[in-house]
Amino acid sequence: xxxxxxxxxxxxxxxxxxxxxxxxxxxxxxxxxxxxxxxxxxxxxxxxxxxxxxxxxxxxxxxxxxxxxxxxxxxxxxxxxxxxxxxxxxxxxxxxxxxxxxxxxxxxxxxxxxxxxxxxxxxxxxxxxxxxxxxxxxxx
Amino acid sequence: xxxxxxxxxxxxxxxxxxxxxxxxxxxxxxxxxxxxxxxxxxxxxxxxxxxxxxxxxxxxxxxxxxxxxxxxxxxxxxxxxxxxxxxxxxxxxxxxxxxxxxxxxxxxxxxxxxxxxxxxxxxxxxxxxxxxxxxxxxxxxxxxxxxxxxxxxxxxxxxxxxxxxxxxxxxxxxxxxxxxxxxxxxxxxxxxxxxxxxxxxxxxxxxxxxxxxxxxxxxxxxxxxxxxxxxxxxxxxxxxxxxxxxxxxxxxxxxxxxxxxxxxxxxxxxxxxxxxxxxxxxxxxxxxxxxxxxxxxxxxxxxxxxxx
Numbered sequence: 001x002x003x004x005x006x007x008x009x010x011x012x013x014x015x016x017x018x019x020x021x022x023x024x025x026x027x028x029x030x031x032x033x034x035x036x037x038x039x040x041x042x043x044x045x046x047x048x049x050x051x052x053x054x055x056x057x058x059x060x061x062x063x064x065x066x067x068x069x070x071x072x073x074x075x076x077x078x079x080x081x082x083x084x085x086x087x088x089x090x091x092x093x094x095x096x097x098x099x100x101x102x103x104x105x106x107x108x109x110x111x112x113x114x115x116x117x118x119x120x121x122x123x124x125x126x127x128x129x130x131x132x133x134x135x136x137x138x139x140x
Numbered sequence: 141x142x143x144x145x146x147x148x149x150x151x152x153x154x155x156x157x158x159x160x161x162x163x164x165x166x167x168x169x170x171x172x173x174x175x176x177x178x179x180x181x182x183x184x185x186x187x188x189x190x191x192x193x194x195x196x197x198x199x200x201x202x203x204x205x206x207x208x209x210x211x212x213x214x215x216x217x218x219x220x221x222x223x224x225x226x227x228x229x230x231x232x233x234x235x236x237x238x239x240x241x242x243x244x245x246x247x248x249x250x251x252x253x254x255x256x257x258x259x260x261x262x263x264x265x266x267x268x269x270x271x272x273x274x275x276x277x278x279x280x281x282x283x284x285x286x287x288x289x290x291x292x293x294x295x296x297x298x299x300x301x302x303x304x305x306x307x308x309x310x311x312x313x314x315x316x317x318x319x320x321x322x323x324x325x326x327x328x329x330x331x332x333x334x335x336x337x338x339x340x341x342x343x344x345x346x347x348x349x350x351x352x353x354x355x356x357x358x359x360x361x362x363x364x365x366x367x368x369x370x371x372x373x374x375x376x377x378x379x380x381x382x383x384x385x386x387x388x389x390x391x392x393x394x395x396x397x398x399x400x401x402x403x404x405x406x407x408x409x410x411x412x413x414x415x416x417x418x419x420x421x422x423x424x425x426x427x428x429x430x431x432x433x434x435x436x437x438x439x440x441x442x443x444x445x446x447x448x
Contacts, residue, residue, distance in 0.1 A: 105244060105265050105266070110224075132245060132246020133246045
């Protein structure tokens with residue numbers, strides 16, 4: 001299968017196989033007018049299999065989302081068919097309005113217009129906790 | 141300290157200062173009777189808790205201050221659909237300090253971000269209740285004179301009891317404190333507390349199923365209520381409930397200076413016959429709770445009293 005290179009835009013490489021649709025949703029890529037290629041199960045020497053997302057637009061990407069979903073992703077910024085910058089994402093210390101607290105006893109279940117904020121409390125096990133009720137959310 | 145949301149927001153030094161001030165007020169009430177004159181405490185209780193609300197109100201009144209507020213969500217604008225933030229923000233313009241209880245976890249944290257006056261969490265669901273922890277610490281200090289070198293037995297519902305969890309975390313910061321957990325299998329301490337507190341800090345702890353086997357070792361016995369609704373079936377509840385009732389017979393092997401505590405309300409987990417035993421400290425605990433709240437209100441308002 002052949003997918004054309006993009007002239008200007010962003011390539012998300014080294015996505016864990018099967019996670020590309022999650023990232024598509026979290027980043028709201030369905031809202032973009034540009035071409036977006038979701039490439040699944042690409043053979044990879046390092047990972048065995050991986051997913052790749054190609055976005056033909058240089059939009060302001062939320063790196064925290066990527067870090068939360070999969071901190072091993074590489075973000076490649078493309079200009080005139082060349083990679084001009086590569087960035088490795090990290091597990092963010094805090095994520096805001098990316099995931100929602102599901103604890104029915106939490107104030108977020110009742111209060112209007114409240115940000116859903118989770119803090120990283122255990123880097124090793126990738127555990128995030130709601131800042132209001134401390135409910136646990138693991139991202140893997 | 142701007143707001144008090146989580147008991148662990150307080151450093152050991154801040155706790156020492158609060159206990160010290162609380163002890164001074166206890167020793168000389170008259171000296172502090174007007175220190176909060178012209179100051180107002182708002183008690184915003186979105187769910188009823190007569191004991192805690194009255195303790196806060198008594199504390200403020202004994203400091204010479206005023207109180208205003210409501211004692212249930214039905215008597216506030218929450219019943220009209222107003223957000224917690226809006227209600228608390230409104231009241232913050234009528235008061236100098238707020239004590240707030242709410243059934244939802246995290247509600248006081250949300251409210252505290254919208255106001256300029258200090259806010260005390262007076263209980264948010266099954267989450268935090270920092271002034272209960274301070275009350276417990278004040279009681280331990282008054283009765284034992286120290287926080288170190290103690291063996292503390294926690295008995296009853298250790299799974300859902302937030303007072304137990306907070307007290308374990310608070311006491312785990314002191315030297316040579318041993319913990320003994322006395323509960324039925326169904327209500328044992330959650331694994332995350334064992335891991336995050338005992339194992340991480342290398343603290344000595346023991347789990348047992350009856351209080352008789354450890355009674356002679358204890359310096360403090362912290363009783364909690366075993367509630368019928370926590371059990372999967374009635375038979376288990378009936379089988380186990382009596383193991384966790386403290387009576388004079390079980391106290392026979394206890395130390396002469398054991399300190400028996402309970403966050404109250406009590407149902408039947410401590411026999412009323414124990415009330416007259418000098419080791420029963422649970423009503424003293426209520427009294428100490430008022431004095432530590434007085435110290436907390438003064439500290440959060442920045443009220444100082446000149447030392448003679």
